[in-house]
Every structure is written in C-alpha cells, then in structure tokens.
Amino acid sequence: MIRLLHTADWHLGQTLMGWSRENEHEAALASLVEIAVARDVDALIVAGDVFDTQNPSERAEATLFRTLVELRHRLPAITVVVLAGNHDPAGRIEAPRPLLAELGVHVIGRVRRRDEALDLDRHLIRLAPRAGGPDVHVLALPHLGPASLPPFDRHGEEPGSPVVRAVRAFHDAAIASARARIGATPLVVTGHLTVGGGLESEGAERRILIGGEHAVPSDLFPSDLAYVALGHLHRPQAVGRPTVRYAGSLFPLSATERDYDHGVSLVEIDADGSRVEHVSIPRPVGFLRLPARGAMVLADVDAALTGLDLAPDLPLERRPFVQFSIRLEAPAPGLKADLDRIAAAHPVRNVGHLVERPDRAAEPPAPVPRDLADVAPEDLFARAFLETHGFEPDARHRARFDSLLDRLAETEA
Numbered sequence: 001m002i003r004l005l006h007t008a009d010w011h012l013g014q015t016l017m018g019w020s021r022e023n024e025h026e027a028a029l030a031s032l033v034e035i036a037v038a039r040d041v042d043a044l045i046v047a048g049d050v051f052d053t054q055n056p057s058e059r060a061e062a063t064l065f066r067t068l069v070e071l072r073h074r075l076p077a078i079t080v081v082v083l084a085g086n087h088d089p090a091g092r093i094e095a096p097r098p099l100l101a102e103l104g105v106h107v108i109g110r111v112r113r114r115d116e117a118l119d120l121d122r123h124l125i126r127l128a129p130r131a132g133g134p135d136v137h138v139l140a141l142p143h144l145g146p147a148s149l150p151p152f153d154r155h156g157e158e159p160g161s162p163v164v165r166a167v168r169a170f171h172d173a174a175i176a177s178a179r180a181r182i183g184a185t186p187l188v189v190t191g192h193l194t195v196g197g198g199l200e201s202e203g204a205e206r207r208i209l210i211g212g213e214h215a216v217p218s219d220l221f222p223s224d225l226a227y228v229a230l231g232h233l234h235r236p237q238a239v240g241r242p243t244v245r246y247a248g249s250l251f252p253l254s255a256t257e258r259d260y261d262h263g264v265s266l267v268e269i270d271a272d273g274s275r276v277e278h279v280s281i282p283r284p285v286g287f288l289r290l291p292a293r294g295a296m297v298l299a300d301v302d303a304a305l306t307g308l309d310l311a312p313d314l315p316l317e318r319r320p321f322v323q324f325s326i327r328l329e330a331p332a333p334g335l336k337a338d339l340d341r342i343a344a345a346h347p348v349r350n351v352g353h354l355v356e357r358p359d360r361a362a363e364p365p366a367p368v369p370r371d372l373a374d375v376a377p378e379d380l381f382a383r384a385f386l387e388t389h390g391f392e393p394d395a396r397h398r399a400r401f402d403s404l405l406d407r408l409a410e411t412e413a
C-alpha cells in the first residue's frame with residue numbers, strides 16, 4: 001500500500017492587493033508537514049504553481065527549500081514530486097535538480113523528450129511500497145506550453161478544438177509509453193491544466209478566450225489510472241470521478257476563494273484500488289466579507305469594523321482580510337479612497353469591494369459575449385466601468401475612452 005499526499009497551487013510569493021502572504025504560506029506549509037507526518041505518507045505531489053511569478057523572491061524560494069528539508073527530516077523515506085505550473089519559472093525550478101534529488105525530490109519543469117518519445121527517466125517516478133504490494137509509479141507532466149504539444153492546425157476542418165485534440169494526443173502517447181514500461185501496475189498521473197466536466201461536452205471543450213487556455217474533458221485520463229493529481233483550479237474538487245482531483249490551493253488566494261474548504265488530498269493506493277480523503281488546512285488568518293451577506297452603505301462601514309471586536313494591536317500579518325460589499329444609491333467616485341481611509345483605522349487589511357445598486361438587482365445580467373469579435377470596445381469598456389464603479393460611464397468617461405482608442409489606432413497605423 002502507498003499513501004500519498006496531493007497538493008497544488010501554493011503560489012509562493014503571492015501578494016493580495018499589495019499585502020504579503022508570506023506568514024500564511026509558512027503557517028499553511030507547516031500544517032501540511034504535520035498532516036504528512038501524522039498520516040505517515042510515502043509521497044508528496046505538488047501539482048504545479050509552486051511559485052506565483054516567473055521571478056520568485058528569495059523568501060519564496062527559501063520557504064520551498066525549508067519545507068522540503070523539513071519533510072525529509074520528519075519522513076526520511078518520503079519521495080516528493082514537484083511539477084511546474086503555468087505560473088512557475090519552468091527552467092529555474094529545475095536548476096537545483098541534482099541537489100534536490102539527494103533529498104528524494106523530483107522536479108519536473110519542462111517536457112523532456114528522448115528519441116522523439118517522452119523521456120521516462122525524467123517523467124516516470126517509482127514509489128516503492130513499504131510492506132508488500134506492487135510498485136506505484138507517478139507520471140509527472142508539467143504545464144503544457146504550445147512548444148510541448150504535437151503540432152496542430154488551429155484552422156483545420158476537423159470538428160472540436162484542435163488544442164484539445166493535441167493535448168489528448170500528448171496524454172495518450174505519454175500514458176501508453178508509461179504502460180509499455182510498467183505494465184498494468186498502479187499508475188498515478190499528475191498534471192497542471194484545466195479539466196472540464198466528465199463528458200466531452202460542448203462546454204468542456206469551449207475555448208476560453210482570456211489567456212488562450214483550454215478546458216479538456218476528464219476522459220483524457222483512462223479509468224485504469226490509480227489516481228490523477230491535478231493542479232490549476234483552486235477549489236478542491238473531483239472531476240468526472242473521485243480519483244481525478246484538484247487538491248486546490250492552501251488558503252484563499254483571492255476573495256473569490258473565500259468560501260472554499262482549502263486543504264490537501266490524501267490518497268491510499270493498494271491492489272484493491274484507491275481511496276481519497278480531503279484533509280482541511282486551518283485558515284492562517286481570517287478572510288471576511290462585510291457584511292457577510294448582502295451589502296451595506298458606506299456610512300455603516302466604520303461601526304461594522306468596530307463590531308468585529310479585533311485586538312487593536314494585532315500585528316499586520318495577523319490582521320484579517322476584509323472585502324466590503326457596498327450599496328450605492330448614487331455614483332461614488334471616491335469610494336475606494338474612502339474605504340481605504342476607514343479600514344486603515346482598524347486592525348484589518350482591505351482587499352477591495354463589490355458594489356450593489358438596488359435598481360440593477362432586478363435586471364437580468366447581460367449575456368456574456370462568446371467571442372471578442374462580437375463585442376465593440378466601447379461596450380466592453382462600459383461593462384468593465386460599471387463592474388468597477390457601480391454606475392454607468394457618463395459622456396466625459398466615454399469621450400476619454402474614445403480618444404484613447406483613437407490614439408491606439410494612430411500608434412498601430
């Protein structure tokens with residue numbers, strides 16, 4: 001039997017509206033190490049986005065290395081697999097490979113090939129069970145950039161997305177070559193990509209416009225895999241079946257993640273199959289919405305913050321994050337500055353605000369355009385302006401935007 005811990009999307013070095021997350025990272029990773037020790041795991045998989053940026057700070061790198069050494073001291077037999085995600089500096093995280101190999105840590109930054117095929121000496125990692133049973137192997141596939149995929153024709157005649165077809169062909173070949181080496185013994189695949197619903201639906205294959213990313217269907221992963229350890233989506237969730245999982249991030253990296261039950265996935269694999277358990281990680285600091293439901297007027301914010309009853313001398317790194325939800329009756333161009341000023345007088349960290357306008361609440365939301373080609377820049381501007389400020393742009397704002405568009409057209413000409 002093998003017990004492995006699956007985590008992902010640490011985003012070391014991340015800041016939120018300028019606030020450091022370093023203390024939270026250190027606390028959450030200390031919790032992760034305690035879970036690994038308490039459950040006596042054989043392996044840890046970090047499924048990408050270890051770092052938040054291509055140029056991580058010294059402290060972010062130090063946190064990674066300290067965590068890996070701590071794990072090795074506490075669990076001398078542990079094997080660790082670290083993948084590069086789309087946020088990671090793929091080349092740089094591979095640089096200390098020989099050093100990390102001495103600690104039983106395998107770092108996979110880029111797709112490596114040998115004689116045209118995937119280099120399994122790099123990408124296929126063996127986990128030996130302590131007490132009987134078959135070996136378990138981990139096929140580690142980092143985030144796939146365009147250069148990692150087989151060539152594809154973006155404007156081809158075949159139905160469906162050419163990118164999804166290329167991603168599928170890559171996985172089919174990688175899994176087939178792993179199977180050729182290890183036969184029918186348990187195989188875990190880890191990767192960093194967007195996997196959609198269980199069926200090859202229109203929705204699952206829909207091209208996501210922003211950033212050119214693509215959702216691939218979960219049937220990309222054959223059902224004989226012991227487990228699929230995914231990274232990229234920050235909400236812990238199974239996709240298609242219980243053993244295809246996103247472990248999720250360690251704590252909320254943005255206000256949209258505030259209600260997720262963050263943690264790690266604990267997986268037991270033996271001859272009878274795999275069992276998965278979500279283990280929660282305690283929140284290092286609070287992440288509040290004020291008010292918890294609905295919205296409040298600006299005049300009530302100061303009293304609501306006082307009502308939180310926080311210790312006034314709370315050190316900065318332990319102050320809770322607060323996202324405000326403000327009801328606006330009229331345009332309030334100074335809203336952000338007002339909230340910054342009010343929040344600064346309390347032991348909290350302001351991470352922005354939502355606006356609610358009662359007269360708009362009844363209106364159905366405008367349909368989201370399917371394609372950028374279907375929407376005029378002026379309309380996109382008006383939509384973004386309304387979302388940001390809570391009121392429609394007036395003639396002055398529109399004129400300013402038009403002049404910017406004109407200048408852009410001149411630069412392009």
Ligand SMILES: [Mn+2]
Nearest residue numbers: 049085086232
């Ligand atoms: Mn990612």
